[in-house]
Amino acid sequence: MPGWLIDFLWVVVKVTLVIAFVGVNFIFMVWLERKLSAKMQARIGPNRVGPHGSLQLIADALKLFSKEDIKPAMADPKVWALAPVVMFAPALLVFYVLPVGPNAVIGTDLNVGLLYLAAVSSFTLVGIFMAGWGSNSKYSLLGAMRAGAALMAYEIPLVLSILTVAMLAGTLSVQGIVQAQVDRGYYFVFPGIVAFIIYFICVMAELGRGPFDLVEAEHELVMGYQTEYSGMRWGIMLMAEYTNQFTAAAIAAMLFLGGWDGPFLPGWLWLVIKAYALVMVMMWVRWTLPRVRIDQLLDLSWKFLLPVSLLNLVVVAIFLV
Amino acid sequence: MTDEERKDQAAAAAKAAAAAKARAAAGEGGGAAAGGEGGGDGGDAGPVMPERYQQFLDALGKEFEGVDFAPAYNAADGFLYINVPRDRLREIALYLRDRAGLNYLRALSGVDWMDRLQVVYHLTRVEPDTRPELLVAMQVDVDRDQAVCPSLVDVWPTADFNEREVFDLFGIRFEGHPNLRRILLPDNWQGGYPLRKDFVDKRPKRQRKIRPR
């Protein structure tokens, strides 16, 4: 078999693995969220379909497939149809850089891994704007406007907190950072605790989760930019949102909690466990705190997170490196 | 407002309420003013009227001589019901609010006495921590066909929606009301004024299907 064919097959295998994992993770995470929020709210949560409601999500997926896909008349057809795709693509691209073992990286170990991550994760903004503008309705426009403002506001503190980690590790490549944590014996979460908290807040704001879910604040804007979508098109958007949440948690696990480092269990399992721990914390915050208003959301970022992350950068630069 | 003051003030309230009840049980109860057909003729002051009301009535009488208020103290709820002529309503209302201190319009209700319509304003003085010692209710008679009454929105802003409701359900038009429009009934309601006694519901009756068994 010629060399290029083997590489091609190897890539095909990896891609199918990633997509399979994304699909399973989507189903598991939605189920986890509904069960966890039920537990927190003195409820039982889904328990009808399958033991403990495990097959509930497959039933939901089938329902979404069978639902009629309504295209609003005054919507701009191309932009409206493309928006969910543009939102889902970056979620997959992030997997390219994830290290799952001492020398095993899913894609290739880019030495500008962090830069790549930051760029890709801010790409969803384009998708949201396409959805909001394409649907051509008052509510989705307002929703898209809010999402745009939130994303831009939280981009800078996010990148600054990643920068602190890069400075600590001395390299931009993700594998390098994880390797640095293993070599030094301590995780970056201890020196960079402030960076970790800022990263966590920024990621929740960008995903529109937790106290910052302005994007689809159902009380004011019905469903935000998702209003005009239904059926599987909305399903893809939901999948995009949950996959983004998982990838954000995975990045946090790698940068701060030493991705695949851990006793007995294989590397990738540790990464998944840490990621899911952070996902559960995100859900925990989401189901506890009330929602923040849009101007407070922006004030928090510009007036508070930005200066604190800059300060943190300087402190880390002086003392720890 | 220490606790003792509140306690004895509350005790006074209990005595007054109990007394009012006892007196109402003894007397034939009910203010004579709302005598039904005649209405407004009740001259007698009903059961005994606390002196605070007497001073208020004297001051009111001095201020507006030509008006026959036909005051009637209603022991059942402690209100003093007075009849107010429609054309001097605004003056008297301003007097009551500014000089007599009745700054709180509690309820504004429309009544249909078959021969005439009537608008009743229940007024009180809201003063933190003090028992309202003066409860006055103004009754304004309005002609049934030419149902027009001066609006008191600028005197008590709470009259805004209430007057719109009385207009909607009774058909009494309030002059000077900023935006007198329907408030409760649907915009395209053509069926007349529901709360009038001669209201006949013109809508077709929907017969409930009951299967004979």
Place this chain on the structure above:
Amino acid sequence: MADQIERSIGAGVQVIEDAETMEEALRRAHLEEQAGERRRMLVNFGPQHPSTHGVLRVLLTLEGETVIDAQPDIGYLHRNWEKIVEGWTYAMVVPFSDRNDYLAAICNEQAVVGAVERLMGIEVPERGQFLRVLVFELQRLTSHLIWFGTFAMDMGATTAFLHAFRERERCYSLFEEITGARLLYNYLRIGGLRNDVPDSWLKKLEQFLDDFEKEAYPSYWDLVINNEIFRVRTKGIGVITPEQAIAYGASGPVLRGSGIRWDLRKVDPFLPYDQFEFDIPVGTNGDAYDRAIVRMKEMMESVKIIRQVMKRLPDGPVMAKLPRALRPPKGQVYNRVESPRGEVGVYLISDGGTGPYRIKWRSPCFTHLMLLPVMARGHLVADLVTCIGSIDIVLGEVDR
């Protein structure tokens, strides 16, 4: 002034053609302003909106996100309670009055029953009055729980909503034991109560109050009220000055939120409240936060009152001896009651018959809606939801 064309169609039915309906008036205002400054968005908020506590429609004039004007448009739940009741006897009016403020049924019943008792001078036996105070305060506690749940959910804290409803479920099973129903009881009768309360029930109530005071109540404060985001979302929102509160006829927690200590249970007791020790929480600067604090503290006051009533509950009958068909004397009465939402008034005119000649229902929520445009002007859309939540309106009572 709307120019009116009076046309009479058919026998005696007078039709006043209104030149302007709600839509045209606001359309005209909208066009005028639009020609003037920046374009304004006329947004329809409700009536099928999740956070308007029923079928309230608010016509919002928005400039970007800030609210220029918020005109409530009501009447979607109007059934003309006052007309239906005119044809019935007094005993029938009581269960139907539960349907007005369906979250505080006991308070409606007491308003109607109290009016007839004042008119006829009926003296309810001691135990009946004490039990009425107990049930009244338990109803206030339940109503404030529902307000707390929905207010927190408007802000996004859905968990707090379910925690509040966990406590509310326990209250409702308590009510179900003595009255048979969970929400609309028809428990009060003219002259007393439908049935007495067994001692086993009092022990269950005692158990519930202890659990509520030790576990649930502090957790509400931690989860929502002391929460920084809740504080920031409600501080300074929907401010009502004391003068505005009095001028617009506010009552209950809305009036007390603006700093005026005026509670009918103290200043004009309609039940033997003067024999119990409790104080009236008052806010300072009349914003959504203060109204929330007033309601939260009132919950604890109600628990205090219920405990005192249980300790001093006398024996004896709960129902006065009355003829079956009551015929109150000719006359009128204005009975007022301090319901969890404010002063509920019943202006009853009787012509000596077995049913009311005219009943006017003074509804606190209807009056508080007038404050909505005053409160919401200048805030963001998200704050409009907070303003509506902070005046705690129930559409059954607004539309009657």
Place this chain on the structure above:
Amino acid sequence: MGVLNDVARAAKSIVKGHMVTLREIFKPPMTIRYPDEKPEQPKGSRGMPVLKVNAETGELNCTACGLCARSCPPGCIEVIEETDANGKRMRRPLAYNLDMGKCMVCNLCIEACPFDALEMAANFEISVYDPENLVFNKDQLATIWKNYDAVRIAGGEKL
């Protein structure tokens, strides 16, 4: 310095809020699985009024006097008295239709009945596909009375 203790207070309040939800996770759920587990109802819980059947004679206590129909606010009871061949009143209901679509379960009919013929059953599952089936006739009411221990509460008695 104001900012610092603001941040501290904010952080503390957020953490305390989270403790509440954390504790809640380990508490048992409040909801029940309705169709499988039925809610336990106390005695005298009001579901719908039903006609009482006299134990020995198996007859209805109702004498078709119509007092309950008159005292029902929405007017959902329809009583037709049975008359035998030559028109003598039999003091027995020929038909007794109770329209549960209109009934607001207010217990007034039970209080108005002088012959102790009506009681309140705790049957709250009255959902039907066709609104016509909401009208229960006297046989249906009697059968429901049999399988629910209905109860008559009125006039201030001790429960």
